[in-house]
Amino acid sequence: MRAAAAVLLAALAPAAARAEGGCAPATEVAALLARDWGEARRFAGIEPRGVLVELWLSAAGTWTILIVSADGTACLAAAGEAGALLPPPAPAGEPG
Numbered sequence: 001m002r003a004a005a006a007v008l009l010a011a012l013a014p015a016a017a018r019a020e021g022g023c024a025p026a027t028e029v030a031a032l033l034a035r036d037w038g039e040a041r042r043f044a045g046i047e048p049r050g051v052l053v054e055l056w057l058s059a060a061g062t063w064t065i066l067i068v069s070a071d072g073t074a075c076l077a078a079a080g081e082a083g084a085l086l087p088p089p090a091p092a093g094e095p096g
Contacts, residue, residue, distance in 0.1 A: 022076035029066060029074040037062050042085065057083055 024032075033039040033056050043055040052068040063083035066074045 023073050026068050026072050026074040033064055037064070039064060057085065
């Protein structure tokens, strides 16, 4: 089912990006994830090579991980179903 996300991302990208696998402009990918999957960005962080890693989640449990380069290209890293945010851990010394 989530394989459709890769197909849709590839359809948005020019032929050169499609050859690299599931990349498209980040603004287009964000619109696609929101419109077609009901996902919203719930986490973003910079990894050691300086690229942005984003986690998108929907209320239905679908999720997508994107790698976004400095030039604004987003590439699909992983996607799936049955995802949920976990509660933060209890502070040290408190039960939980």
